[in-house]
Amino acid sequence: MSEDTKSKSVWGIVLKVIITVATAIAGALGLGACK
Incomplete structure (x- = not known):
């Protein structure tokens, strides 16, 4: 059980x-595309 939860x-x-x-x-890509 503990392993499964982990x-x-x-x-x-x-x-x-x-x-x-x-x-x-x-x-970052969105900002780069806007500029």
Whole structure:
């Protein structure tokens, strides 16, 4: 049980990081396109 919960929390963190990075990249590209 503990291992399953651990992997789930890890995947949650990974997803949050990916979304954050993707948003940052999209914002940077958007600003670059505007200029």
